[in-house]
Amino acid sequence: MKSYDQIFLANRAWAQTIKNVDEDYFKNLSLGQAPKYFWIGCADSRMAETVITRSQLGQFFVHRNVANVVVHTDFNCLTVLAYAIDVLKIEHVIVVGHYGCGGVRAAYESADNGLIDNWLRNIKDVLHMHRSRFDVLPDDESRVDLLCELNVVSQVANVCHTTIAQNAWARGQSLSVHGLVYSLHDGLLKDLQCSVTGLDQVSDVYRVIVPPG
Numbered sequence: 001m002k003s004y005d006q007i008f009l010a011n012r013a014w015a016q017t018i019k020n021v022d023e024d025y026f027k028n029l030s031l032g033q034a035p036k037y038f039w040i041g042c043a044d045s046r047m048a049e050t051v052i053t054r055s056q057l058g059q060f061f062v063h064r065n066v067a068n069v070v071v072h073t074d075f076n077c078l079t080v081l082a083y084a085i086d087v088l089k090i091e092h093v094i095v096v097g098h099y100g101c102g103g104v105r106a107a108y109e110s111a112d113n114g115l116i117d118n119w120l121r122n123i124k125d126v127l128h129m130h131r132s133r134f135d136v137l138p139d140d141e142s143r144v145d146l147l148c149e150l151n152v153v154s155q156v157a158n159v160c161h162t163t164i165a166q167n168a169w170a171r172g173q174s175l176s177v178h179g180l181v182y183s184l185h186d187g188l189l190k191d192l193q194c195s196v197t198g199l200d201q202v203s204d205v206y207r208v209i210v211p212p213g
């Protein structure tokens with residue numbers, strides 16, 4: 001049997017298991033979604049949001065790309081963000097990186113990776129901006145881990161710099177943007193304590209909306 005067939009076997013078994021517990025599960029879920037969180041994560045295969053937070057389907061609206069980057073010209077990411085905030089009215093946007101991220105490591109190292117280096121340039125900017133914090137660390141491992149964290153903090157700021165987030169705050173919508181990092185070694189999430197909850201916490205350089213009052 002092709003390993004590909006395993007997907008359908010597992011899927012049918014999964015769907016049947018759920019229906020055995022709740023006959024109307026899929027019927028109810030098909031009526032609509034009201035997710036609590038918008039998760040911006042890395043495409044890495046080892047950190048599926050629903051699994052690591054032991055959540056039910058329907059709780060997370062999701063955008064994932066290489067190294068969880070939010071770029072102001074990426075209309076894919078901006079479109080998902082706009083749908084999450086403007087249509088679904090999600091109150092918590094969560095940027096989640098992970099230690100040992102291959103994308104972050106590639107951005108840290110000076111090597112030719114082809115096209116992807118243009119994407120990773122965004123993370124090289126973070127490294128360049130905080131250069132002195134890296135120089136005092138003992139080894140490459142700890143420097144890559146720090147870059148994983150600072151990348152998340154930077155992407156939280158990038159979410160806040162969008163017109164989407166700023167317009168939501170300007171019209172009084174509740175919106176918090178958080179930064180987390182996940183450890184592949186122990187399966188735990190860490191809050192990087194960089195949450196932003198309002199326009200007043202956004203650098204005036206990046207403000208496109210004048211705060212009221």
Ligand code: CO
Pocket residue numbers: 042043044066067098100101102103104
């Ligand atoms: Co990664």
